[in-house]
Amino acid sequence: MNTSTTAPATPYTERVSQGLQDIIDDIESALKSAAASGDRSLDAVRSELSHRLRRMRLQLDDLQAEAAFRARRAVRATDAAVHEHPYRAMGIGAATGLLVGWLIARR
Numbered sequence: 001m002n003t004s005t006t007a008p009a010t011p012y013t014e015r016v017s018q019g020l021q022d023i024i025d026d027i028e029s030a031l032k033s034a035a036a037s038g039d040r041s042l043d044a045v046r047s048e049l050s051h052r053l054r055r056m057r058l059q060l061d062d063l064q065a066e067a068a069f070r071a072r073r074a075v076r077a078t079d080a081a082v083h084e085h086p087y088r089a090m091g092i093g094a095a096t097g098l099l100v101g102w103l104i105a106r107r
Contacts, residue, residue: 017060017064020059024057027056028053031050
């Protein structure tokens with residue numbers, strides 16, 4: 001069993017991951033701008049944002065790791081099912097191909 005196999009993330013996972021990455025990038029940019037201004041009143045805000053940014057990065061890493069784990073598990077389960085029932089898998093593939101062909105021909 002190959003555990004290093006990775007499957008592509010789902011579109012939902014990609015959107016969530018990209019959204020979190022964009023937020024993190026925006027916070028980092030704001031922190032750099034605040035640090036460049038040198039305003040002492042922003043030190044507490046900067047500190048809190050830095051803390052939250054680290055937490056968000058950890059959560060994003062966990063989300064990506066969980067998505068990759070689930071994708072690998074789904075790939076292994078599918079592979080096992082196809083190996084256990086090869087003729088059923090071929091029949092499902094053929095039926096799917098016929099259905100797609102029929103739908104395309106109707107256009």
